[in-house]
Amino acid sequence: MNKESPMHVLLVDDSSMMRSLQKRALTTIGDVTFAEAGDGVEALTAISAHPEGFQLIFVDCNMPNMDGITLVKRIRASDKVTPIVMVTTEGEKKRVIEAIKAGANNYIVKPFTTEAFIERVKLTLVLRSIAA
Amino acid sequence: MRASPADASTAAELRTSHDVSGIVTFSGEAVGSVVLSFPIQTAQLVVAALTGAPVDPSHPLFADAIGELTNMVAGSGKSHLGVTARITVPSVVFGAGLPIQSPSNAPCVLIPFTAPAGEFVLEVNIMSANPASA
Numbered sequence: 227m228n229k230e231s232p233m234h235v236l237l238v239d240d241s242s243m244m245r246s247l248q249k250r251a252l253t254t255i256g257d258v259t260f261a262e263a264g265d266g267v268e269a270l271t272a273i274s275a276h277p278e279g280f281q282l283i284f285v286d287c288n289m290p291n292m293d294g295i296t297l298v299k300r301i302r303a304s305d306k307v308t309p310i311v312m313v314t315t316e317g318e319k320k321r322v323i324e325a326i327k328a329g330a331n332n333y334i335v336k337p338f339t340t341e342a343f344i345e346r347v348k349l350t351l352v353l354r355s356i357a358a
Numbered sequence: 359m360r361a362s363p364a365d366a367s368t369a370a371e372l373r374t375s376h377d378v379s380g381i382v383t384f385s386g387e388a389v390g391s392v393v394l395s396f397p398i399q400t401a402q403l404v405v406a407a408l409t410g411a412p413v414d415p416s417h418p419l420f421a422d423a424i425g426e427l428t429n430m431v432a433g434s435g436k437s438h439l440g441v442t443a444r445i446t447v448p449s450v451v452f453g454a455g456l457p458i459q460s461p462s463n464a465p466c467v468l469i470p471f472t473a474p475a476g477e478f479v480l481e482v483n484i485m486s487a488n489p490a491s492a
Contacts, residue, residue, distance in 0.1 A: 240447060241422050241423075241425065241426040242418070242419055242422050243408060243409055243419055243422045243423040243426050244426055246409065246419075247408075247409075250410070288429070288445065288447060289447065290447050314433075315429060315430050315432070315433020315434065315436075315445075316430075316434040316436075316437040317432065317433035317434060317435065317436030317437045317443075317445065318433055318445075319437060320442070336426075336429075336430050336433070
């Protein structure tokens, strides 16, 4: 990560605790700024409000109003580039396949350790840089 | 934080065993509810462990953490069932002995656990949506 330009991350999860845990983990890897959304609808609003875009988006699978897979489809309709990581429970793994098909780049299963979360973030960013 | 289960028992209907309960409902090939019910002291220690700091039970983050924990437990249980089912966004209720509406009329299985933070109970009344395959 470039120390002079913070990484802009969008966290989409109906659980403020999960967003808080993700923020805490991400701040250990460098200068990161956050936008947060509690569901897919709020996420689309946040994306519209940040025309400069995000470097990484985390999307919870199971949310009210607009779920994670629908959100990924909506994002990918106009943005094929920004890496998206699905955050899911063990029981939603089948839906992760659906999310990957919709355009998500990676996933992580809750509960996770900070170390596992950071490893998944780094892997996602490396894979994205190779693909770019 | 590891938890050890004790012998399970059954109850005719789903009711909150303790002060704070997270509830997740299944729909699809399996229907019913999963409830994670904690005495308030245990819930406070569990939430503090999850969030990294003590949280007052009146703060929205407290219910949020209990709900998310219930979501993770129900999600893990769903993967072991091997069924195609959707789980609701978790809800949290405060109060012991409260009846819980569930789409399943199966008996409720109560599994008490002991953990370093204290005791809690996992309540499950999941049944197959297709009785022929039960």
